[in-house]
Amino acid sequence: xxxxxxxxxxxxxxxxxxxxxxxxxxxxxxxxxxxxxxxxxxxxxxxxxxxxxxxxxxxxxxxxxxxxxxxxxxxxxxxxxxxxxxxxxxxxxxxxxxxxxxxxxxxxxxxxxxxxxxxxxxxxxxxxxxxxxxxxxxxxxxx
Amino acid sequence: xxxxxxxxxxxxxxxxxxxxxxxxxxxxxxxxxxxxxxxxxxxxxxxxxxxxxxxxxxxxxxxxxxxxxxxxxxxxxxxxxxxxxxxxxxxxxxxxxxxxxxxxxxxxxxxxxxxxxxxxxxxxxxxxxxxxxxxxxxxxxxxxxxxxxxxxxxxxxxxxxxxxxxxxxxxxxxxxxxxxxxxxxxxxxxxxxxxxxxxxxxxxxxxxxxxxxxxxxxxxxxxxxxxxxxxxxxxxxxxxxxxxxxxxxxxxxxxxxxxxxxxxxxxxxxxxxxxxxxxxxxxxxxxxxxxxxxxxxxxxxxxxxxxxxxxxxxxxxx
Ligand code: SF4
Ligand code: SF4
Numbered sequence: 257x258x259x260x261x262x263x264x265x266x267x268x269x270x271x272x273x274x275x276x277x278x279x280x281x282x283x284x285x286x287x288x289x290x291x292x293x294x295x296x297x298x299x300x301x302x303x304x305x306x307x308x309x310x311x312x313x314x315x316x317x318x319x320x321x322x323x324x325x326x327x328x329x330x331x332x333x334x335x336x337x338x339x340x341x342x343x344x345x346x347x348x349x350x351x352x353x354x355x356x357x358x359x360x361x362x363x364x365x366x367x368x369x370x371x372x373x374x375x376x377x378x379x380x381x382x383x384x385x386x387x388x389x390x391x392x393x394x395x396x397x398x399x
Numbered sequence: 400x401x402x403x404x405x406x407x408x409x410x411x412x413x414x415x416x417x418x419x420x421x422x423x424x425x426x427x428x429x430x431x432x433x434x435x436x437x438x439x440x441x442x443x444x445x446x447x448x449x450x451x452x453x454x455x456x457x458x459x460x461x462x463x464x465x466x467x468x469x470x471x472x473x474x475x476x477x478x479x480x481x482x483x484x485x486x487x488x489x490x491x492x493x494x495x496x497x498x499x500x501x502x503x504x505x506x507x508x509x510x511x512x513x514x515x516x517x518x519x520x521x522x523x524x525x526x527x528x529x530x531x532x533x534x535x536x537x538x539x540x541x542x543x544x545x546x547x548x549x550x551x552x553x554x555x556x557x558x559x560x561x562x563x564x565x566x567x568x569x570x571x572x573x574x575x576x577x578x579x580x581x582x583x584x585x586x587x588x589x590x591x592x593x594x595x596x597x598x599x600x601x602x603x604x605x606x607x608x609x610x611x612x613x614x615x616x617x618x619x620x621x622x623x624x625x626x627x628x629x630x631x632x633x634x635x636x637x638x639x640x641x642x643x644x645x646x647x648x649x650x651x652x653x654x655x656x657x658x659x660x661x662x663x664x665x666x667x668x669x670x671x672x673x674x675x676x677x678x679x680x681x682x683x684x685x686x687x688x689x690x691x692x693x694x695x696x697x698x699x700x701x702x703x704x705x706x707x708x709x710x711x712x713x714x715x716x717x
Binding site for chain 2: 304305306308309310312313326333336337339340341343344345347348351352353354391
């Protein structure tokens with residue numbers, strides 16, 4: 257497994273900040289691993305914890321949620337909604353045996369292309385160490 | 400047309416669903432007028448061998464309660480499926496896994512360790528554990544083995560209808576029976592004897608649009624009798640739970656535990672409730688949020704009390 261394992265990370269990025277930040281990282285030709293599969297959402301407040309759970313259950317090794325810095329939400333409070341859900345969700349996922357580092361919440365503004373690249377880099381490496389999650393094959397095992 | 404032939408069975412269950420059938424009270428006589436009970440281990444003395452001898456599809460309707468925990472549960476589910484025209488998952492255990500389904504929060508090995516070696520009331524110096532087979536001079540004794548995972552009924556056999564609830568309330572049991580007896584059954588796969596909206600729609604408590612600052616466990620607060628419990632910081636599962644019970648618990652000033660399972664169009668009751676709870680917290684301060692939500696001591700147990708088995712993740716990682 258070792259070197260061959262390429263983490264599959266689903267990235268839910270808010271269109272006003274993190275998505276624009278990712279765009280900037282791209283247009284500025286910053287190098288970062290190609291492991292994040294991006295889904296653009298209008299606001300992190302729109303991200304139902306079900307989306308995160310479903311991603312993990314259907315084969316993702318990690319989920320990155322990134323949105324505007326506190327106080328900067330285009331819709332006033334969406335990112336605080338996400339922060340509250342995330343606070344509970346990451347504890348819940350730990351109970352399910354899913355390491356905290358697999359699901360990460362980051363505030364990334366439209367001008368922080370570098371932070372986006374760094375986050376993706378760190379996350380990919382961390383998950384590479386943790387190994388595949390393999391949830392989609394795990395559930396029915398041994399039934 | 401002859402009388403309807405009904406079967407009842409309990410797999411991994413507490414017996415509450417059996418009682419809920421009797422909760423229809425004297426209407427049970429109306430049922431008896433049009434139906435015969437051909438199998439009901441909790442109430443009438445039948446043996447598995449009696450069922451084995453029946454012709455396939457000779458039971459008209461089978462009410463199956465309980466989750467599939469051990470090999471016997473699975474075997475009887477398959478047997479009854481073969482013998483029944485209509486198979487009903489009756490009650491939360493059969494529908495969603497319910498409390499027995501919380502076995503999926505651990506492993507069989509850990510359950511044995513805890514139950515036979517670790518509990519404060521256990522004295523077991525010889526480290527005896529139950530064996531699936533045991534020989535005595537009179538012959539071999541057998542115990543059904545625990546399955547590695549707990550399953551819902553529809554994970555092991557084809558299910559025609561679902562009656563949720565822990566247990567289903569008497570009135571809804573009657574509604575379900577009437578639907579069956581009259582032959583006016585909805586399309587296969589439907590939920591019978593419950594509402595098609597969330598519990599909050601039938602709850603009479605007032606929603607003032609308030610948010611809470613902290614979470615109270617039920618014993619820590621005497622909630623206002625009229626206002627929505629969730630708005631007062633009591634974890635009420637109403638927003639993520641299917642209605643149909645008549646909001647029994649909120650009526651008694653207690654929060655809903657979620658026993659009717661996920662409300663329609665919700666895939667994962669736990670994730671939905673986690674979201675509803677977090678969104679109702681009135682704070683934008685990270686530390687404050689951590690502290691307030693830290694009062695949910697066991698998120699998995701709280702949000703998936705009835706539906707861990709049927710949830711998207713289904714069990715904890717081994
Ligand atoms: S959350 Fe509970 S108390 Fe509030 S309206 Fe819904 S069911 Fe009623
Ligand atoms: S209020 Fe909730 S826990 Fe109480 S009976 Fe109804 S669905 Fe079940």
